[in-house]
Amino acid sequence: MKNIFRGYSAILYKEFLVVLRDPLTLFFMFVPPVIQLIAFGFALDTDVKNLSLVVLDQDRTVESRQIIERFVNTGTFKLKGEVGSPDELSRAIREGKAYVGLDIPPGFTRELHAGRTARVEVVIDGSNSTIAASALNTAIGITFRESILQLLAVTGGRDVPVEVRPQILYNPAMRSPNFFVPGVIGLVLQIATVFATAMSLVRERERGTLEQLLVSPLSRWGLMLGKLTPYLFISVTMAVGLFAAMRWIFHVPIAGSVSALMVAVVFYVFALLSLGLLISTRAQNQMQALQMSMLFILPSVFFSGFIFPRETMPWIFYAVGACLPATYFIELMRAIILRGATLAEFWLNVVVLAGMGLALFSLCAIQFKRKIA
Amino acid sequence: MPAETMIECENLTRRFGHFTAVDHVSLKIAKGSIFGFLGPNGSGKSTVIRMLCGLLEPTEGSARIGGFDVVKQTDEIKSLIGYMSQKFSLYDELTVHENLQFYGRLYGLRGEVLTKRREELIALTHIEPYLNRRASLLSGGWRQRLAMACSLMHHPNVLFLDEPTAGIDPVARRELWDLLFEFSSRGMTLFVTTHYMDEAERCTHVGYIHMSKLVVCGAPDDLKTLPIVNPPGTKRLDITCDHVTTALQVMRHLAGVRAATVFGQSMHLLVEEQLPEQRIREELARAGVPRVDIHPMGPSLEDVFVALTTQNNGGGK
Numbered sequence: 048m049k050n051i052f053r054g055y056s057a058i059l060y061k062e063f064l065v066v067l068r069d070p071l072t073l074f075f076m077f078v079p080p081v082i083q084l085i086a087f088g089f090a091l092d093t094d095v096k097n098l099s100l101v102v103l104d105q106d107r108t109v110e111s112r113q114i115i116e117r118f119v120n121t122g123t124f125k126l127k128g129e130v131g132s133p134d135e136l137s138r139a140i141r142e143g144k145a146y147v148g149l150d151i152p153p154g155f156t157r158e159l160h161a162g163r164t165a166r167v168e169v170v171i172d173g174s175n176s177t178i179a180a181s182a183l184n185t186a187i188g189i190t191f192r193e194s195i196l197q198l199l200a201v202t203g204g205r206d207v208p209v210e211v212r213p214q215i216l217y218n219p220a221m222r223s224p225n226f227f228v229p230g231v232i233g234l235v236l237q238i239a240t241v242f243a244t245a246m247s248l249v250r251e252r253e254r255g256t257l258e259q260l261l262v263s264p265l266s267r268w269g270l271m272l273g274k275l276t277p278y279l280f281i282s283v284t285m286a287v288g289l290f291a292a293m294r295w296i297f298h299v300p301i302a303g304s305v306s307a308l309m310v311a312v313v314f315y316v317f318a319l320l321s322l323g324l325l326i327s328t329r330a331q332n333q334m335q336a337l338q339m340s341m342l343f344i345l346p347s348v349f350f351s352g353f354i355f356p357r358e359t360m361p362w363i364f365y366a367v368g369a370c371l372p373a374t375y376f377i378e379l380m381r382a383i384i385l386r387g388a389t390l391a392e393f394w395l396n397v398v399v400l401a402g403m404g405l406a407l408f409s410l411c412a413i414q415f416k417r418k419i420a
Numbered sequence: 421m422p423a424e425t426m427i428e429c430e431n432l433t434r435r436f437g438h439f440t441a442v443d444h445v446s447l448k449i450a451k452g453s454i455f456g457f458l459g460p461n462g463s464g465k466s467t468v469i470r471m472l473c474g475l476l477e478p479t480e481g482s483a484r485i486g487g488f489d490v491v492k493q494t495d496e497i498k499s500l501i502g503y504m505s506q507k508f509s510l511y512d513e514l515t516v517h518e519n520l521q522f523y524g525r526l527y528g529l530r531g532e533v534l535t536k537r538r539e540e541l542i543a544l545t546h547i548e549p550y551l552n553r554r555a556s557l558l559s560g561g562w563r564q565r566l567a568m569a570c571s572l573m574h575h576p577n578v579l580f581l582d583e584p585t586a587g588i589d590p591v592a593r594r595e596l597w598d599l600l601f602e603f604s605s606r607g608m609t610l611f612v613t614t615h616y617m618d619e620a621e622r623c624t625h626v627g628y629i630h631m632s633k634l635v636v637c638g639a640p641d642d643l644k645t646l647p648i649v650n651p652p653g654t655k656r657l658d659i660t661c662d663h664v665t666t667a668l669q670v671m672r673h674l675a676g677v678r679a680a681t682v683f684g685q686s687m688h689l690l691v692e693e694q695l696p697e698q699r700i701r702e703e704l705a706r707a708g709v710p711r712v713d714i715h716p717m718g719p720s721l722e723d724v725f726v727a728l729t730t731q732n733n734g735g736g737k
Contacts, residue, residue, distance in 0.1 A: 057525035061511060061518075068513035068554075255509040259571075262473045262503040263526045264495065 054265030058273025095181035100124040106155040229380035244323030302387030314400040321407035347373040423450035431481035443632040456623030502576035508567035512556035527574035541569040561592030660713040
C-alpha cells in the first residue's frame with residue numbers, strides 16, 4: 048500500500064492559510080473562550096462573604112454592641128444598617144436589602160449577667176440554600192464561642208476542652224476559583240475545539256471544494272490529519288493563554304508540573320478535535336454540525352463533575368459522565384494544578400483520553416466516504 | 421481514421437431510491453475529442469460526470485477511462501482525470517498563486533516540477549496580473565480560469581468540465597473555448613456539459629440526455645442528417661421579414677407548415693416540400709407583411725434536439 052497519509056502536507060498548507068486568513072474563525076476560537084473563562088471564573092464563586100446584615104438592637108449596651116461586632120468581624124457579614132422595629136427587619140429581608148437580620152431583644156445583657164440563657168434572634172433569607180447554610184453556620188459558631196467564653200469565666204477554667212485543629216490541604220484558603228477555574232478551562236477548550244473542526248469539512252461540502260478534494264489522490268487519513276493539525280496548534284496556544292489567565296487573573300497556583308499539564312492538554316484536545324471531525328463527516332450543513340456539537344457539549348457541563356460531584360449522581364448520569372473526555376480531563380487538571388499530582392499517578396486518565404482520541408480519529412477516517420451522496 | 425477510445429461507458433445506471441437519475445447510458449469518446457454533453461437541468465448530466473470521476477458509484481453498468489475501470493482502479497483514474505465542478509470550487513481565502521500551489525501539492529507535485537507546471541499554466545491562462553489576489557476578489561471569468569488552471573496542474577489526459585460557462589460574460593466564454601480547442605489539439609480529451617447550443621456546435625461530438633436516457637450521440641454534422649430531423653418530403657426555410665410575430669401566427673395556421681419558430685428578426689420553418697414559396701409570400705402579404713426574404717437552410721443542433729425530444733415524449737408537444 049502507498050502512503051496512507053497521501054496529500055497530508057497539501058491539506059496542512061492550505062488549512063493553515065485558510066485558518067489564519069479567516070478572521071472570524073480566529074475570533075471565535077480565541078475571544079469567546081477568554082470571555083467564558085473570565086465570566087465563569089468570576090461568576091462561579093461559592094465563597095460566602097460580605098452578606099448584607101441589618102441589626103435591630105433593642106438592648107443598646109456594651110455587650111449587645113460587642114456581639115454585633117463579632118458577627119461583622121467574621122467577614123461573612125457586612126453591616127448594612129440598623130432598623131427600628133421587627134417589622135422593618137422583615138421588610139428589609141423581603142425586599143432583598145439584606146440576607147440576614149440580627150435581632151437583639153431588650154434585656155439581653157440582663158439575662159446574660161443573671162446567668163440565664165440570653166437569646167439572640169437571627170433571621171436568614173433561605174431562598175438560596177447555600178448562602179443560608181453558610182450564614183447559619185457562622186451565626187452558630189459565633190454564639191457557641193461566646194457561650195463557651197462565658198462558661199469558662201464562670202468555672203474559672205482557662206482552656207477550651209476540645210478544639211478542632213483543621214488542616215486543609217491543597218487549597219488552604221478554600222477559594223472557589225481554585226476549584227472551578229481548572230474545570231472551566233476544560234469546558235471552554237471543549238467548546239472552541241469541537242466547533243472548530245465540526246465546521247471544517249461541512250464548510251467544504253457546502254462550498255463544493257470537497258468534490259474537488261475527492262477527485263484527487265488525497266487519502267482519507269491525510270485529509271483528516273491535515274484538517275486536525277492546525278487546530279491542534281491553535282488549541283494548545285489557546286490553552287497556554289487560559290492557564291496564564293488562571294494563574295495571573297484568578298491567582299490559582301499551579302502545584303504540579305506545567306509540562307504534565309501540556310501533555311494532558313494535547314491528548315484532550317486531540318480527542319475533541321477528532322470528535323468535531325466525526326461530526327463534520329456526518330453533518331450535511333453548518334446548522335446540523337452546530338446542533339450535533341451542542342448535543343455533546345451540554346452533558347459535559349452537568350455530568351463531568353465540573354460543578355456537581357459525580358459520586359452523588361444516579362448511576363445513569365454517572366455512566367454518561369464516564370463517556371465524556373471532559374470528565375477525565377477536569378479530574379486530571381484538578382489533580383495536577385491543585386494537588387501537584389503527576390501523570391504517572393493519573394495514568395488511567397491519560398490512557399483513557401489517548402484511547403478516546405485514537406478511536407474517534409480512526410472512526411472518522413474509516414467511516415468517511417470517498418463518495419458523495 | 422479510427423482514434424483510440426478514451427472514455428467508454430456501458431449501460432451506466434444510477435438510482436437514488438426509486439428515482440433513476442441515469443438510465444443505461446452507453447458512450448464512446450475518442451482521445452482528443454471535445455465531447456459536448458447536453459440536456460435540461462436534472463436530466464442526469466452531472467450524475468454521469470460524477471460517476472466517471474469516481475465521486476459516485478454506478479448502480480449498474482461500467483465505465484472505463486483510458487482503459488481503467490472507474491470503480492476498481494480509482495487510483496489510476498485519479499491521476500488521469502481533472503475535474504472542474506459547476507461552482508469553480510476554489511479556496512476564497514487563498515490567493516491565485518496559493519490555490520495553484522495547493523492543487524499542485526495535492527497531486528504530489530513538488531519543487532522544480534511544481535514551479536515549472538505553475539508557470540506554464542499561468543502563461544496559458546494569462547492570470548499573471550492577479551497572482552497575489554485572493555480568489556474571492558476575482559470576477560467570474562477569472563475564477564473560472566483559475567479553477568481550470570487548478571484542475572490542470574497534474575497534467576490530466578481527460579478534463580471534465582461541468583457547465584464551465586454558466587454565468588460568465590461572452591468574452592470570457594469565447595476565450596475559454598479557445599483554450600479548450602488548444603488543449604484538444606494537444607491530445608487532451610474534454611468532456612463538457614453545457615446549455616448553450618452555440619457551444620454544442622463547436623464540439624467534435626455531442627450527446628444529448630433527456631429524462632435520464634441518452635437520446636443521441638455523435639458528430640454534430642452527422643446528427644443533422646438523421647431522418648428524424650429531416651422528415652421525408654420536407655424542407656427547412658429561413659424567412660426574414662418585418663412584423664415577425666404577426667408573420668409567425670400566419671405561418672402556423674398555413675396548411676403545409678409543420679413547425680415555425682422565431683429567431684430574432686427571422687423565422688425558421690419546417691414545411692412540406694410541395695408548398696410553393698409563392699404561397700408563403702401571398703399569405704404574408706395578405707396579413708400586411710409585404711417584404712419577405714426566403715432562403716433554404718439546414719437543421720441546427722437545436723432542431724436536432726427538439727426533434728428527438730418530441731419523439732421521445734411520444735410525439736406530442
